[in-house]
Amino acid sequence: xxxxxxxxxxxxxxxxxxxxxxxxxxxxxxxxxxxxxxxxxxxxxxxxxxxxxxxxxxxxxxxxxxxxxxxxxxxxxxxxxxxxxxxxxxxxxxxxxxxxxxxxxxxxxxxxxxxxxxxxxxxxxxxxxxxxxxxxxxxxxxxxxxxxxxxxx
Amino acid sequence: xxxxxxxxxxxxxxxxxxxxxxxxxxxxxxxxxxxxxxxxxxxxxxxxxxxxxxxxxxxxxxxxxxxxxxxxxxxxxxxxxxxxxxxxxxxxxxxxxxxxxxxxxxxxxxxxxxxxxxxxxxxxxxxxxxxxxxxxxxxxxxxxxxxxxxxxxxxxxxxxxxxxxxxxxxxxxxxxxxxxxxxxxxxxxxxxxxxxxxxxxxxxxxxxxxxxxxxxxxxxxxxxxxxxxxxxxxxxxxxxxxxxxxxxxxxxxxxxxxxxxxxxxxxxxxxxxxxxxxxxxxxxxxxxxxxxxxxxxxxxxxxxxxxxxxxxxxxxxxxxxxxxxxxxxxxxxxxxxxxxxxxxxxxxxxxxxxxxxxxxxxxxxxxxxxxxxxxxxxxxxxxxxxxxxxxxxxxxxxxxxxxxxxxxxxxxxxxxxxxxxxxxxxxxxxxxxxxxxxxxxxxxxxxxxxxxxxxxxxxxxxxxxxxxxxxxxxxxxxxxxxxxxxxxxxxxxxxxxxxxxxxxxxxxxxxxxxxxxxxxxxxxxxxxxxxxxxxxxxxxxxxxxxxxxxxxxxxxxxxxxxxxxxxxxxxxxxxxxxxxxxxxxxxxxxxxxxxxxxxxxxxxxxxxxxxxxxxxxxxxxxxxxxxxxxxxxxxxxxxxxxxxxxxxxxxxxxxxxxxxxxxxxxxxxxxxxxxxxxxxxxxxxxxxxxxxxxxxxxxxxxxxxxxxxxxxxxxxxxxxxxxxxxxxxxxxx
Numbered sequence: 081x082x083x084x085x086x087x088x089x090x091x092x093x094x095x096x097x098x099x100x101x102x103x104x105x106x107x108x109x110x111x112x113x114x115x116x117x118x119x120x121x122x123x124x125x126x127x128x129x130x131x132x133x134x135x136x137x138x139x140x141x142x143x144x145x146x147x148x149x150x151x152x153x154x155x156x157x158x159x160x161x162x163x164x165x166x167x168x169x170x171x172x173x174x175x176x177x178x179x180x181x182x183x184x185x186x187x188x189x190x191x192x193x194x195x196x197x198x199x200x201x202x203x204x205x206x207x208x209x210x211x212x213x214x215x216x217x218x219x220x221x222x223x224x225x226x227x228x229x230x231x232x233x
Numbered sequence: 234x235x236x237x238x239x240x241x242x243x244x245x246x247x248x249x250x251x252x253x254x255x256x257x258x259x260x261x262x263x264x265x266x267x268x269x270x271x272x273x274x275x276x277x278x279x280x281x282x283x284x285x286x287x288x289x290x291x292x293x294x295x296x297x298x299x300x301x302x303x304x305x306x307x308x309x310x311x312x313x314x315x316x317x318x319x320x321x322x323x324x325x326x327x328x329x330x331x332x333x334x335x336x337x338x339x340x341x342x343x344x345x346x347x348x349x350x351x352x353x354x355x356x357x358x359x360x361x362x363x364x365x366x367x368x369x370x371x372x373x374x375x376x377x378x379x380x381x382x383x384x385x386x387x388x389x390x391x392x393x394x395x396x397x398x399x400x401x402x403x404x405x406x407x408x409x410x411x412x413x414x415x416x417x418x419x420x421x422x423x424x425x426x427x428x429x430x431x432x433x434x435x436x437x438x439x440x441x442x443x444x445x446x447x448x449x450x451x452x453x454x455x456x457x458x459x460x461x462x463x464x465x466x467x468x469x470x471x472x473x474x475x476x477x478x479x480x481x482x483x484x485x486x487x488x489x490x491x492x493x494x495x496x497x498x499x500x501x502x503x504x505x506x507x508x509x510x511x512x513x514x515x516x517x518x519x520x521x522x523x524x525x526x527x528x529x530x531x532x533x534x535x536x537x538x539x540x541x542x543x544x545x546x547x548x549x550x551x552x553x554x555x556x557x558x559x560x561x562x563x564x565x566x567x568x569x570x571x572x573x574x575x576x577x578x579x580x581x582x583x584x585x586x587x588x589x590x591x592x593x594x595x596x597x598x599x600x601x602x603x604x605x606x607x608x609x610x611x612x613x614x615x616x617x618x619x620x621x622x623x624x625x626x627x628x629x630x631x632x633x634x635x636x637x638x639x640x641x642x643x644x645x646x647x648x649x650x651x652x653x654x655x656x657x658x659x660x661x662x663x664x665x666x667x668x669x670x671x672x673x674x675x676x677x678x679x680x681x682x683x684x685x686x687x688x689x690x691x692x693x694x695x696x697x698x699x700x701x702x703x704x705x706x707x708x709x710x711x712x713x714x715x716x717x718x719x720x721x722x723x724x725x726x727x728x729x730x731x732x733x734x735x736x737x738x739x740x741x742x743x744x745x746x747x748x749x750x751x752x753x754x755x756x757x758x759x760x761x762x763x764x765x766x767x768x769x770x771x772x773x774x775x776x777x778x779x780x781x782x783x784x785x786x787x788x789x790x791x792x793x794x795x796x797x798x799x800x801x802x803x804x805x806x807x808x809x810x811x812x813x814x815x816x817x818x819x820x821x822x823x824x825x826x827x828x829x830x831x832x833x834x835x836x837x838x839x840x841x842x843x844x845x846x847x848x849x850x851x852x853x854x855x856x857x858x859x860x861x862x863x864x865x866x867x868x869x870x871x872x873x874x875x876x877x878x879x880x881x882x883x884x885x886x887x888x889x890x891x892x893x894x895x896x897x898x899x900x901x902x903x904x905x906x907x908x909x910x911x912x913x914x915x916x917x918x919x920x921x922x923x924x925x926x927x928x929x930x931x932x933x934x935x936x937x938x939x940x941x942x943x944x945x946x947x948x949x950x951x952x953x954x955x956x957x958x959x960x961x962x963x964x965x966x
Contacts, residue, residue: 107950114863122863130856169857224599
């Protein structure tokens with residue numbers, strides 16, 4: 081019993097820290113609410129999809145921005161737009177904020193700015209990926225010892 | 234004879250007389266001359282004589298008388314005128330001096346006489362002083378004796394030495410013939426001869442204590458002369474001689490309790506010893522006062538010394554006793570500590586040793602559960618997991634005997650499925666029962682609520698223990714488990730009149746009966762069943778193992794659940810029935826987090842608001858598409874997803890009630906879809922409701938949506954509540 085409570089406490093602490101540091105926002109909480117008996121791994125699936133999406137989009141953007149002569153800002157913008165949409169769907173607040181800044185650089189056709197933003201996006205994305213994977217691991221541990229995942233409001 | 238100056242006398246016939254006168258005068262003169270010389274000589278010798286000038290006068294007087302007589306020697310014959318003149322002169326002088334002396338003597342003689350009286354007085358005084366001096370010397374000697382005696386007596390704290398020394402020293406100081414000490418016996422009614430001076434080992438003479446002479450001695454603090462014939466004084470064999478005087482003195486025997494500061498002057502002690510002292514028989518000695526005083530002082534000193542010795546003895550004895558007790562206590566404490574430490578070590582080691590494999594089993598079984606398993610395997614793994622959880626709980630309970638005993642164990646209440654508990658127990662025992670070829674049947678009453686509030690684990694443990702016992706002690710036959718809600722008349726066990734279950738609205742009493750056809754229990758063993766570690770001695774149980782703790786633990790749990798457990802049996806070989814009643818709570822609503830997903834038609838506040846609502850979602854972004862789908866599925870909708878407008882138009886049908894279109898995707902005109910749908914479904918009732926999902930809700934977007942005929946706009950990101958409310962609003966219209 082103590083192991084479970086400890087793990088649950090750890091989970092709650094970690095979750096609130098993610099919120100506090102701005103990695104996730106309320107949308108992520110909403111996603112947790114959608115997880116139930118029928119779709120027990122909803123959040124994990126959404127997160128995995130998001131990570132795949134992110135990687136694909138980041139690669140696209142990197143390729144587009146690499147070109148020295150004519151950068152196709154429209155393509156970059158489209159990718160950023162997609163990334164923004166995905167991140168706001170999952171509740172990845174920091175990624176979304178970077179995307180917003182990214183978009184303005186794209187509109188201004190500022191290659192330097194875009195590259196900087198791309199770097200930031202990549203950084204934020206990998207941070208978020210680590211955090212979420214830790215969170216999911218905690219969930220697995222709780223389930224393994226027979227406990228239930230606490231619902232954090 | 235008159236001498237004449239003219240005639241020269243001749244030697245007459247009385248010449249002889251003349252001769253004699255002549256010689257006498259000569260000698261008188263001699264004497265008269267020598268006396269002053271002697272006087273001078275002796276006065277010179279003694280310096281003290283105060284009357285020197287009287288002596289001088291006397292001397293002069295005598296010298297002159299001598300001179301006169303000497304001169305008269307010449308007057309017997311014819312003598313010249315010079316001689317006569319000299320004679321006359323000396324006679325005159327003699328006369329003068331003698332008269333002066335006579336006159337002087339008148340003064341002197343009284344003085345001389347008074348000297349004599351003074352001398353007498355002084356002699357008397359000297360005699361008196363001598364006497365007093367003698368007295369003081371005696372007293373000082375007595376004091377010295379007492380000091381010496383006290384020193385001897387007090388130089389030891391051993392009672393026997395004290396008494397012996399007293400007698401010896403007294404005997405020596407006072408030169409006694411016999412000295413004896415009579416001590417009161419334990420009963421206090423007699424005095425026993427304890428010590429004597431001369432006889433080494435006195436025979437145990439006793440004398441009753443209430444003799445008048447003894448009372449007389451005891452009532453006075455002074456030494457009392459007693460008759461030599463009284464019983465206490467008859468210490469020496471009667472001899473021919475007159476026995477010497479005997480004196481007796483009391484010696485108070487003080488106890489520790491007598492030493493109170495306030496009561497010091499009056500020693501209210503009842504116990505005295507008697508000291509008897511006898512002077513030597515044939516001497517005429519008498520007891521002098523100072524000797525009596527000495528005896529009294531010594532008696533007091535002896536009393537003090539004896540009481541000191543007694544105190545010392547007592548305190549030594551007490552100290553020895555305390556030391557013994559201390560040693561014994563120390564030993565006992567060390568033994569107890571060793572035992573406790575051993576037990577704690579054992580518990581700690583066993584704790585760790587037992588828990589480690591348990592953890593491994595539980596952890597690995599749960600991991601195994603996560604893998605791909607066939608349904609049978611899954612069932613087996615779940616059974617393993619449940620059993621190991623139970624075992625882990627059991628280990629906790631067994632190793633925490635002390636927690637059980639002082640009642641600090643608390644139930645962990647939660648809502649659980651009662652039917653599931655019974656089913657699990659059944660599943661757990663089915664394999665064992667089939668091995669032993671026993672029939673097991675489970676009957677759950679229809680009015681038994683499905684869910685209950687209580688400690689699921691402990692309830693399962695109790696049921697399992699009881700059923701397990703039934704299995705253990707049955708070799709053949711059947712076991713039936715019945716569970717139903719106990720009504721008030723069946724709640725009371727006649728053997729436990731203090732058990733008054735009171736049903737209420739929030740609680741019900743679960744009654745479980747486990748009947749087996751096994752070896753049964755004899756009536757006298759029934760009370761012992763629930764005591765720890767006690768096992769019945771019948772042959773059937775000897776080989777069955779077990780710690781004897783099971784039923785005790787069950788009883789404890791049942792008590793915690795405010796219930797009662799008992800066993801009925803007709804006797805050996807007639808099987809037995811174990812019955813227990815526990816109090817469980819009734820849950821008000823079904824709101825456990827792990828409830829199966831039961832779709833219900835309820836208000837829109839319930840989790841499933843729109844059962845079976847067909848919704849079409851068009852979103853190019855995979856993530857947000859998935860999120861939206863999750864939302865709608867959670868609300869109970871039947872969701873179809875498309876990722877392009879063409880696909881959307883292709884799929885949409887009149888079955889779809891709602892179409893959710895993401896309009897903020899660049900390149901895809903969501904608005905166009907709306908127009909197309911409008912074109913497709915001309916009839917209003919066939920057309921699905923079109924809702925736009927957009928990231929910005931400025932006026933322009935809203936107007937555009939309205940213009941193309943959208944029915945609603947939702948701002949992304951969508952929360953569950955928002956989706957629900959929008960849908961319900963839309964569907965109400």
